[in-house]
Amino acid sequence: MKVIAIEEHFLTAETQRAWQQAGLDLIDPGVRSHSADIDRRLLELADERIALMDESGVDVQVLSLTTPALHDLGSQSIAIAQRANDAMAEAAARYPGRFQGLATLAVSSPEQAALEFERCVNTLGFKGAMLCGRVGDKNLDASELLPIFQVAHSLAVPLLLHPRTPAQPVRDAYYAGFNSEIDAVLASYGLGWHYDAGMQFIRLLLAGHFDAMPGLQIILGHWGEVVLFFYERLTALNRVSGLEHEVAHYFHHNLYVTASGMFLPHYLARAASIVGEDRLLFSTDYPYQYRPGGDARRFIQQCGLDEEGQSKFASANWLRLTRLPSPPALAAAP
Numbered sequence: 255m256k257v258i259a260i261e262e263h264f265l266t267a268e269t270q271r272a273w274q275q276a277g278l279d280l281i282d283p284g285v286r287s288h289s290a291d292i293d294r295r296l297l298e299l300a301d302e303r304i305a306l307m308d309e310s311g312v313d314v315q316v317l318s319l320t321t322p323a324l325h326d327l328g329s330q331s332i333a334i335a336q337r338a339n340d341a342m343a344e345a346a347a348r349y350p351g352r353f354q355g356l357a358t359l360a361v362s363s364p365e366q367a368a369l370e371f372e373r374c375v376n377t378l379g380f381k382g383a384m385l386c387g388r389v390g391d392k393n394l395d396a397s398e399l400l401p402i403f404q405v406a407h408s409l410a411v412p413l414l415l416h417p418r419t420p421a422q423p424v425r426d427a428y429y430a431g432f433n434s435e436i437d438a439v440l441a442s443y444g445l446g447w448h449y450d451a452g453m454q455f456i457r458l459l460l461a462g463h464f465d466a467m468p469g470l471q472i473i474l475g476h477w478g479e480v481v482l483f484f485y486e487r488l489t490a491l492n493r494v495s496g497l498e499h500e501v502a503h504y505f506h507h508n509l510y511v512t513a514s515g516m517f518l519p520h521y522l523a524r525a526a527s528i529v530g531e532d533r534l535l536f537s538t539d540y541p542y543q544y545r546p547g548g549d550a551r552r553f554i555q556q557c558g559l560d561e562e563g564q565s566k567f568a569s570a571n572w573l574r575l576t577r578l579p580s581p582p583a584l585a586a587a588p
Contacts, residue, residue, distance in 0.1 A: 318384040323359075324362075332366045343355065415472055451479040464507070472509055472510070473509075483524065
């Protein structure tokens with residue numbers, strides 16, 4: 255069974271320096287909370303990464319620049335994005351069949367981002383792009399960012415919406431008042447990241463992006479970034495949204511959900527009950543959720559899906575989404 259992990263992260267030294275020069279290491283827990291091991295593994299696209307993939311049972315990593323990516327770096331991010339994408343492509347060439355890419359985009363320059371997105375897909379062979387929530391004070395449904403979504407729709411490639419730390423006023427209102435360490439974790443991977451990412455998807459839905467671009471496909475990590483668990487409440491929007499379809503339609507036709515290393519069978523069952531087994535994707539959230547002992551492949555085998563469902567979850571759904579041929583079936587053992 256081929257295992258493709260679709261939310262696996264890397265970092266370039268240039269991006270890391272740009273974060274520091276912009277002061278993000280002082281204000282964004284997603285930047286400053288990396289351990290030495292995490293930093294080393296993010297920066298490495300060679301033998302150690304391949305060895306840990308093999309150890310955990312992952313055949314292919316789909317690489318994306320880790321949060322907050324280039325969302326806060328202004329016009330300098332145009333050249334940084336190009337170099338990050340070229341580095342990803344070079345790593346894929348060095349290790350044939352082991353890496354795929356999601357484009358890094360200079361989102362504060364949407365027209366340039368759209369052009370780079372097209373280059374990444376048409377020239378470098380990337381499978382989509384990753385966005386990290388807000389761009390400055392703009393949510394992803396801002397009209398200025400439409401060119402990015404239009405490219406995804408026209409090229410029929412997905413967009414992964416990754417969490418990022420909420421805006422400072424939100425952090426001050428909801429995630430502050432304990433101590434600096436608790437506040438940082440609560441506002442980021444403890445909870446705040448995931449509410450923020452889920453809200454970006456709901457904003458795209460309510461802004462009519464899926465009515466205007468019905469083939470647009472969005473991926474949410476961490477089993478749907480909270481919103482799947484409030485699906486029943488969200489259907490109340492049907493009465494007021496003015497959209498062409500009910501909320502259920504967009505969850506069934508425009509949303510894919512991935513694990514992000516949260517290997518919990520009951521979360522998988524919840525996701526499958528809403529979006530269906532054909533819209534489940536596998537990921538380990540490397541290197542943040544890396545655990546030794548081959549737990550990636552083991553989770554697939556013990557997740558509660560039947561053999562066909564496991565195959566879909568492990569790779570077949572991703573291959574279909576990105577229009578890649580399925581691997582040949584293995585011959586039965588004698």
